[in-house]
Amino acid sequence: xxxxxxxxxxxxxxxxxxxxxxxxxxxxxxxxxxxxxxxxxxxxxxxxxxxxxxxxxxxxxxxxxxxxxxxxxxxxxxxxxxxxxxxxxxxxxxxxxxxxxxxxxxxxxxxxxxxxxxxxxxxxxxxxxxxxxxxxxxxxxxxxxxxxxxxxxxxxxxxxxxxxxxxxxxxxxxxxxxxxxxxxxxxxxxxxxxxxxxxxxxxxxxxxxxxxxxxxxxxxxxxxxxxxxxxxxxxxxxxxxxxxxxxxxxxxxxxxxxxxxxxxxxxxxxxxxxxxxxxxxxxxxxxxxxxxxxxxxxxxxxxxxxxxxxxxxxxxxxxxxxxxxxxx
Amino acid sequence: xxxxxxxxxxxxxxxxxxxxxxxxxxxxxxxxxxxxxxxxxxxxxxxxxxxxxxxxxxxxxxxxxxxxxxxxxxxxxxxxxxxxxxxxxxxxxxxxxxxxxxxxxxxxxxxxxxxxxxxxxxxxxxxxxxxxxxxxxxxxxxxxxxxxxxxxxxxxxxxxxxxxxxxxxxxxxxxxxxxxxxxxxxxxxxxxxxxxxxxxxxxxxxxxxxxxxxxxxxxxxxxxxxxxxxxxxxxxxxxxxxxxxxxxxxxxxxxxxxxxxxxxxxxxxxxxxxxxxxxxxxxxxxxxxxxxxxxxxxxxxxxxxxxxxxxxxxxxxxxxxxxxxxxxxxxxxxxxxxxxxxxxxxxxxxxx
Numbered sequence: 001x002x003x004x005x006x007x008x009x010x011x012x013x014x015x016x017x018x019x020x021x022x023x024x025x026x027x028x029x030x031x032x033x034x035x036x037x038x039x040x041x042x043x044x045x046x047x048x049x050x051x052x053x054x055x056x057x058x059x060x061x062x063x064x065x066x067x068x069x070x071x072x073x074x075x076x077x078x079x080x081x082x083x084x085x086x087x088x089x090x091x092x093x094x095x096x097x098x099x100x101x102x103x104x105x106x107x108x109x110x111x112x113x114x115x116x117x118x119x120x121x122x123x124x125x126x127x128x129x130x131x132x133x134x135x136x137x138x139x140x141x142x143x144x145x146x147x148x149x150x151x152x153x154x155x156x157x158x159x160x161x162x163x164x165x166x167x168x169x170x171x172x173x174x175x176x177x178x179x180x181x182x183x184x185x186x187x188x189x190x191x192x193x194x195x196x197x198x199x200x201x202x203x204x205x206x207x208x209x210x211x212x213x214x215x216x217x218x219x220x221x222x223x224x225x226x227x228x229x230x231x232x233x234x235x236x237x238x239x240x241x242x243x244x245x246x247x248x249x250x251x252x253x254x255x256x257x258x259x260x261x262x263x264x265x266x267x268x269x270x271x272x273x274x275x276x277x278x279x280x281x282x283x284x285x286x287x288x289x290x291x292x293x294x295x296x297x298x299x300x301x302x303x304x305x306x307x308x309x310x311x312x313x314x315x316x317x318x319x320x321x322x323x324x325x326x327x328x
Numbered sequence: 329x330x331x332x333x334x335x336x337x338x339x340x341x342x343x344x345x346x347x348x349x350x351x352x353x354x355x356x357x358x359x360x361x362x363x364x365x366x367x368x369x370x371x372x373x374x375x376x377x378x379x380x381x382x383x384x385x386x387x388x389x390x391x392x393x394x395x396x397x398x399x400x401x402x403x404x405x406x407x408x409x410x411x412x413x414x415x416x417x418x419x420x421x422x423x424x425x426x427x428x429x430x431x432x433x434x435x436x437x438x439x440x441x442x443x444x445x446x447x448x449x450x451x452x453x454x455x456x457x458x459x460x461x462x463x464x465x466x467x468x469x470x471x472x473x474x475x476x477x478x479x480x481x482x483x484x485x486x487x488x489x490x491x492x493x494x495x496x497x498x499x500x501x502x503x504x505x506x507x508x509x510x511x512x513x514x515x516x517x518x519x520x521x522x523x524x525x526x527x528x529x530x531x532x533x534x535x536x537x538x539x540x541x542x543x544x545x546x547x548x549x550x551x552x553x554x555x556x557x558x559x560x561x562x563x564x565x566x567x568x569x570x571x572x573x574x575x576x577x578x579x580x581x582x583x584x585x586x587x588x589x590x591x592x593x594x595x596x597x598x599x600x601x602x603x604x605x606x607x608x609x610x611x612x613x614x615x616x617x618x619x620x621x622x623x624x625x626x627x628x629x630x631x632x633x634x635x636x637x638x639x640x641x642x643x644x645x646x647x648x649x650x651x652x653x654x655x656x657x658x659x660x661x662x663x664x665x666x667x668x669x670x671x672x673x674x675x676x677x678x679x680x
Contacts, residue, residue, distance in 0.1 A: 006437045015425055142421030145387055146478070149415045150439050152386045152406045326344075326388035 003156060007164035016133045017168065020126045024176040027122050032183030035115065039105050039191040047102075054101040061096050068094060083290060108188040109197030113208045115184060116177065117271045120212045123173050124219045124267070130172065131165040131223020132236040139231045145327045158322050162224045162315060169220030170213060177209050211271055218311055225318040256280075260298050261306065269303025333399075334486050334517040335361035335384065340393035342379050342541075353379040355541040356393070361519050363398075363485075365533035366512045368549075369521040370620075372628050376541035377521040378418060381490050385415050397486065411439065414479025415488035419495075420471040424464035428455055428474045431463055432481065441481050449477040453507075469500035476507060487511055489520045493527055505531045525621035535620065539628040553623050560596055562588040563612025564603060573606045574599065587612065 011017060042050065061068075072091035079087045138144045138161075151157050188194040226236040243263075252258050256279045259265055268275040275298050282291035340357040343350050354376040361367045371377050382388045384395055386403035395402050400409040422431040432446045450456045453473040458466070466474065472492060479487055489508065493501040508518045509531050522528045528535065529549060536546040545552050564570040567588050571581045579599070580591040590599055600610050 002440065003438060006434055009437075010423070010426075010434055013426065013430065138423075141424060142419075143423050145417060146421050146475075147435075147438070148387060149385050149413075149417070150410070150435055150482075152403070152410050324389065326382075328382070328388065 003151065003160035004163055004167070007160045008167050011130075011134050011164050011168040014134065016137075017130055017172065020130045021172060021175070024123065024126050024172070025179065027119075028176055028180045028183055031115065031119055031180065032187050035111070035184055036187035036190065039188055039193045041105070041191060042102070050101040054096065054098055057096040057101075061094075065095065082287065105191065105193050107196055108185055108194045109201030109205075112181065112184050112197075112201070113204045116180065116205065116208045116212060117268075119180060120215065120267070120271050123176055123212065123216060126176075127169040127173060127216045127219040128223040128226075128240060129233075129237065130169065131220040131225075132227040133223075133233045134165050134168075135161055135224045135227030136231055136233040136236060137227075139228070139327075140233075148327060154323050155319060158228065158319055161228070162221045162318070165220035165224035166217040167220075169216045173213050173216030177212060181205070181209070207273065208271060211273070215267065215270055215307070218307065222311055222314060225314050228318050228322055229314075260296070260302065263307075263310075265298055266303040266306045269298040269300055270307060273300050274298065275303070332363045333360050334363045335359060335395075335397055335519060337380065337384070337395045338393055340380065340383065340395060341391045342376075342383060342388065343391050353541055354383070354390075357538065357541060358543055359536055359538075360546065361517065361536070362534055363517050364512065364515060366508055366518045366520060366531050368528035368532035368535035368620075369519055369538070370523065370525060370528060370535055370624055371521075371538040372523055375538050375628070377523075377538065378490055379541075380538075381415070381417055381488055381519075381521060384488070385413070385417065387417070411482050412485040413488065414482050414484035414486070415490075416472070416475040416479060416492060417488075417490045419468075420475030422463050422471075422474065422478070424462070426463055427460050428463055428466065428470075428477075429459040431474065432459075432478060435478050436481050439482060445481055449480040452480060453477040468495045469497070469503070472496065472500065472504060476504075484516065486517045486519065489518065491522055492520060493522065493524060501527060525624050526619070529620040537624055537627055544627045545623075549620060553617075553620060559589050559591045559616040560599060561612065561614040561616055562590055562599060562603075562610060564588065564608050564610050566608060569606065570603055570608050573602055573608065577602050589616070 069091055072089050072094060076087060076089040076091060079085075079089070138147070148154070148157065185194055223236070226239065227233065230236045230239065248262055248264050252262050259277045259279065265275060265277055276295050277298065278293045278295055280291050281294045282289050284290075337357050337359040340354055340359070341352075342354040343352045345351075357376065357380060359369075359380065361369075369377055369380075379388065383390045384397065384402060386406045389403070397406070397409045397413060400406070402409070423434075426434070429446065429450065432449065433443065435441075436443060436446050447456070450459050453476055455470065455473055455477060458470060463471065463474065476487075476489075487508075489504075492504050492508075496504065505527060508520055512518045512533070520528065520532070532549055534546070534548050535552055537544045537552070561584060562570065562574075563586070567583065567586065571583070571588055574581045574588070574590060577598075579602075582589050582591065596613050596615065600613065603610055
């Protein structure tokens with residue numbers, strides 16, 4: 001614990017942590033401004049324009065509505081005959097509705113959890129950079145060699161460095177989450193959309209924030225482990241970017257079966273208390289090939305266990321490498 | 329291991345592997361550093377000094393052989409003895425963005441040393457006034473002093489300094505030398521590696537000379553130098569004619585003021601004989617005593633030239649290095665027949 005305390009104090013004194021915190025605050029301010037902008041009441045000019053657009057659509061519907069409805073129902077019937085499925089083109093919902101042109105402003109309770117979940121990616125990236133840099137910089141400056149001449153027990157040193165990155169991630173992520181939530185509330189309150197948040201919405205918000213916090217700690221550990229493994233901040237960050245581009249995008253597109261095992265799917269499942277993804281499934285019949293999108297669910301348990309397993313494997317690998325590596 | 333030995337290695341070997349091939353850095357090194365005093369660990373660049381020190385400190389793993397610090401087998405029992413060892417390997421490496429004091433506080437906390445010890449070592453190394461400045465703003469000399477301060481946090485019995493004067497100005501070199509002497513006089517053992525022999529000669533009590541990863545000689549400075557001469561100073565009436573005569577006889581001669589300096593290990597009797605043949609009468613013939621540097625150069629040059637199998641430890645492997653066959657210390661050689669220049673020193677490894 002003594003070594004962990006020393007490492008935590010070292011990380012807290014690093015300029016990189018301050019830089020990450022400032023970057024996080026800047027991002028939170030931008031997100032808050034975006035939310036404030038989207039929750040502003042419509043101006044009179046916007047209201048007039050919306051009213052004009054609505055009236056124009058009503059007039060078009062009154063003139064051509066019967067014909068449009070008939071076309072829709074005809075296409076729906078043709079598709080039903082072709083596939084044998086009970087398809088619904090939504091023809092009975094074609095008549096213009098006023099609310100389409102005068103969108104309701106989202107309330108704080110309706111969007112806060114989603115905004116937190118979306119912003120979590122940014123927080124995780126910041127924490128990863130802090131973790132990677134904490135260990136890689138120490139190795140590249142040679143300070144690790146000096147450290148080991150004071151504490152030669154390598155696994156103990158490694159454990160303290162990885163754990164401290166996780167511990168330091170907590171106040172960073174917590175602070176930014178609190179700031180973001182406060183910013184969201186103020187943005188909604190200023191625009192008169194902060195009220196009506198019920199207990200369930202608050203529970204949802206709190207649950208999401210706590211899960212992001214835990215994931216932040218895990219990301220700190222992963223970043224520090226990558227820093228030890230690859231020894232250079234640029235190499236570790238390059239690996240992360242490469243993984244995101246190659247595995248999470250290209251390979252995932254080529255092999256849809258990988259979807260539930262992708263990091264982004266698991267992260268989404270953890271942060272959002274379960275998530276869904278879509279695959280296209282095709283069947284070949286006498287009439288041809290018919291494809292349709294199928295929705296799959298990934299549970300919070302699946303996401304959390306997979307992320308935990310990957311982290312454990314990475315930490316064990318780092319331990320095995322660091323224990324035997326020559327420190328020069 | 330005897331109680332009076334601080335550092336001992338036996339048949340120590342280390343090979344580095346890289347994409348370019350394998351490089352043998354240390355080949356069956358037997359090293360003994362006695363307790364107390366300053367021990368110079370000498371060798372040319374690339375001879376394996378830093379690799380040996382890193383192995384002793386557990387920073388790199390030897391391929392084979394054994395090592396011990398104060399009788400504790402390392403790296404296995406390094407944690408038990410590390411509190412008695414302070415080391416600076418190559419250049420001082422601390423956290424550049426932190427102040428000198430913060431660096432020391434972190435290290436002190438890591439080993440459980442009291443915070444008051446930080447102030448003591450800062451004072452001891454004359455860094456109190458600059459303790460709050462960032463380490464990256466320190467001069468090389470100050471960095472070196474801070475690194476020494478860091479090693480003193482433990483109150484170590486053994487201090488290992490690897491090329492501590494690299495890049496320092498004369499004042500810095502003098503200060504480091506004084507510090508090492510002071511630490512040794514306090515009863516600690518100081519192991520200092522260097523390739524700058526004149527410095528080490530001034531401060532070391534004992535030395536080990538290595539070349540191409542092997543021990544070439546070890547013992548007290550006086551033993552290693554022996555009573556050999558590096559040159560003979562000749563006073564003669566016609567120095568130019570005398571120089572030509574000696575040169576013609578194959579001796580290396582250069583003017584030294586009004587005198588001549590005959591370099592190498594010349595036999596005094598031969599010089600007088602050669603000059604007498606020319607009718608030149610010598611009025612002064614003074615042996616110039618060899619320094620550690622000349623012994624070092626001779627040993628390392630001979631080691632390079634006399635490589636028995638052409639296997640250079642620093643050459644990409646494939647070529648296997650010379651098998652290590654530790655030899656007992658050679659018996660002191662008898663004095664030369666008439667010039668008294670044969671050295672008396674302990675040698676190892678069969679390289680001589």
